Amino acid sequence: MELSTLDYTFIIVFFSIVLGIGVYVSKKSGKNSSEFFLSGRNMPWWLLGVSMVATTFSTDTPNLVTDIVRTHGVSGNWVWWAFLLTGLLTVFIYAKLWRRSNVNTDLEFYEMRYGGKPASFLRKFRAIYLGALFNIITMASVTLAAIKIGGIMLGLEPWETVVGAGLITVTFSALGGFKGVVYTDFLLFFVAMSGAIGAAYYLVNIPEVGGIEALIAHENVQGKLDIIPDFSNQNALIMLFIIPLAVQWWSSWYPGAEPGGGGYIAQRMLASKNENHAIGATFFFNIMHYALRPWPWILVALASLIVFPDVASIHEAFPNIAENKLGQDLAYSAMLTKLPSGLLGVVLASLVAAYMSTISTQLNWGSSYIVFDFYKEQINPNATEKQMVAVGRISTVVLMVLSAVLALALENALQIFEILLTFGAGTGLIFILRWFWWRINSWSEITAMFASGILSIALKTTSLGPFLFDVETGVFPDWAEYPFVVLVTTAIWLAATYMTQPESPEVLRSFYKKIQPGGPGWAKVVNEAKADGEAIAKDEKWSVPQGITAMLLGCVLIYTIMFATGYWIYGRTTPALVLTGVAIVSAFLLIKAWNRMKEDIL
Structure with missing residues (x-):
């Protein structure tokens, strides 16, 4: 050309x-490590949100x-569209927890x-x-x-x-x-x-x-x-739609879509002015x-x-x-x-x-x-x-x-996407639960990380993969490979969790006092601390149920906008109008839910 x-x-x-721009900000950025990696933790939501979008707008x-x-x-795009559930879980539940942690990296x-x-x-x-x-x-x-x-x-x-x-x-x-x-x-x-x-x-x-x-x-x-896979094609329906929505979004670690937030998404939440700015940035990104x-x-x-x-x-x-x-x-x-x-x-x-x-x-x-x-x-x-x-x-x-x-x-590119996806299969649930269940310990994460990696490598590089999942001769259908890795990895890290000692009361109480995650998963730690005369829980409402409600409303809003856009492009007016109406209603309900959450945070 x-x-x-x-x-x-x-x-x-x-x-x-x-x-x-790089030269202009270099002097201030080089002042200290906090400036170089987090810009002094004073970034507004709109700038961080745009940065997240730009980052994932890759070649x-x-x-x-x-x-x-x-x-x-x-419809094949459901392999990554399903990660919206992960993203909105981060928005309405984990963003404020990350900002509250005040760590330098996740x-x-x-x-x-x-x-x-x-x-x-x-x-x-x-x-x-x-x-x-x-x-x-x-x-x-x-x-x-x-x-x-x-x-x-x-x-x-x-x-x-x-x-x-x-x-x-x-x-x-x-x-x-x-x-x-x-x-x-x-x-x-x-x-x-x-x-x-x-x-x-x-x-x-x-x-x-x-x-x-x-x-x-x-x-x-x-x-x-x-936009939705053909239901008559069972294999495609399971691999491209059911598994991503039923299993993949919560079970797999993938860069930019980590369950519970992490990586460069966490870096931007940590750089935000406060908890509300962390929520606003991640929500704008997901839309x-x-x-x-x-x-x-x-x-x-x-x-x-x-x-x-x-x-x-x-x-x-x-x-x-x-x-x-x-x-x-x-x-x-x-x-x-x-x-x-x-x-x-x-x-x-x-x-x-x-x-x-x-x-x-x-x-x-x-x-x-x-x-x-x-x-x-x-x-x-x-x-x-x-x-x-x-x-x-x-x-x-x-x-x-x-x-x-x-x-x-x-x-x-698809080759790399599939490798990364399988390599982190089964670890995601830990990243979701570790904030809200006291019993998870460091050995849970270590065993999950190694189990998932070793199993994925074995399936990709040895005869074990074709033996179990070959289309014609395998023990299981080929679509079962990913759920298999998730199931085995989850069983291994759960076993390791109960076979090893829990974290010490001092570590658990210190974490709870700073983060205030709340919920029944920490009841044992809170009650034991109370019995010892140590008050580690603040008198505040547990926000997770409200966050899940907001997450579901957000999913309805964003998916209906996405589908309505597609149907307007296709010239299919009736479904486009219906979905646009659903998007408007869900936006109204989400705003109400978000305002209640902001009041709880403040």
């Missing part, structure tokens, strides 16, 4: 602004959605909730396991998408894309810290949204597609339009992430089925793409090559924005684990603020380099 002067102007101006997300739509249809929580050497091990191990290993895999997935975009749209070699895209991102991330990430996210969000919407509108109306009506009526597309943002990507994916009906047609159009990088996810980038001058520059800038936003967040978040939870805990307990900021900047660069190297060896 040939970029015009106008295209180059958009991209150069965009890069200049982003780097300028690999349109590729992933395109892969899903082309392979399983629109891993520091371990030595608040648990005690002794197991808690210390858990914190340090997960600092490397998540902050380095999983973080590098996630960033490699994002960089892989950038490689495919660069290869198709600009004819770049993989290493050229990696060096070009990574150098600017790692520079402003290392300079600006968390404040630089959040400030640039605000710009990146609007650039990314403009590019995605502009691309969808133009590509649906190119001559090959012929407009929205012709798109919907095309034979390649008609079988892919259903934008699920209700509105998917449709531009879905439309481009559907249009691609007309222009590039299969992988062979993509390869024919772009013969320079390496065999190991070919896949359905390439269709999104292939469609973007049809954009005109000007809009092409905006869309390329939006894709760069998506890449930079995600990578910069992952770098700062992963670096925070390495600094607070490993370096300061394991290597240099007396580290000065200056040393911690320096290690943060060095680890930022190292993480970027390692993820770039891994990206060169990977093939497609």
Whole structure:
């Protein structure tokens, strides 16, 4: 593709602004570790909410959605739409608890909730396991998408894309810290949204597609339009709809959708001004992430089925793409090559924005684990603020380099999504219950983490997987693999919980006194403390039932907005009107429930 002067102007101006922000905030961000990783804990909800949305607006997300739509249809997106339940559980129950904890990272929580050497091990191990290993895999997935975009749209070699895209991102991330990430996210969000919407509108109306009506009526597309899976296809219904909604959302740890909150979502809640700002930020994120943002990507994916009906047609159009990088996810980038001058520059800038936003967040978040939870805990307990900021900047660069190297060896986005999903299967329930059940201890988490990882590896790399779940000869149907991992992992960590000693009364009482989680799961601890003459519980109403009500109303609101948007696009007026009405009613009820919750918090 040939970029015009106008295209180059958009991209150069965009890069200049982003780097300028990083340099501008670098002095204040480097003042101490709290500023570098949490921006002084004084961020407003709207800025943090936009940052969360921008972070998850990654270059690999349109590729992933395109892969899903082309392979399983629109309804295949339930594999990630189901995480809305997790997200709203975080909004209405866990956001205020995280902000109340006042920790520097969500891993520091371990030595608040648990005690002794197991808690210390858990914190340090997960600092490397998540902050380095999983973080590098996630960033490699994002960089892989950038490689495919660069290869198709600009004819770049993989290493050229990696060096070009990574150098600017790692520079402003290392300079600006968390404040630089959040400030640039605000710009990146609007650039990314403009590019995605502009691309969808133009590509649906190119001559090959012929407009929205012709798109919907095309034979390649008609079988892919259903928002709810076809009930007659039992296997697809179970794998793409029932398992995500019944099991996956609460049982699996996945970056950005951790049950009970965690990772970079927790980092933003911890950086908020107060509990209400933490709730507002996460709620805004979930509305934008699920209700509105998917449709531009879905439309481009559907249009691609007309222009590039299969992988062979993509390869024919772009013969320079390496065999190991070919896949359905390439269709999104292939469609973007049809954009005109000007809009092409905006869309390329939006894709760069998506890449930079995600990578910069992952770098700062992963670096925070390495600094607070490993370096300061394991290597240099007396580290000065200056040393911690320096290690943060060095680890930022190292993480970027390692993820770039891994990206060169990977093939497609859906492959990575499935690996990460299975790898964390069965651990999610602990992250939900550890706030509200005193009996969970550090050994619960340690055994769940290792059981899930070992079992997942065994199923993926040995004959155990095909023996149990092969479509034709396995003991169980293939859709049972994920529930199997969840069931076995859950049984193992529950057994470990009851086979090991509970946390000491001192640790449990200290945690309860600070967090005030409430509920029957802490009754034993509260009553024993009371019997010893120690009052650890404040006289406040337990907010979890009210939070669950708000969560359910929020799910109805966001899902109906998402479905109504789809039906308006499809031209199906009756269901669109009904769903819009349901969304209005649920919004009214949710506002009332939220106002009651805010009064309880205040």
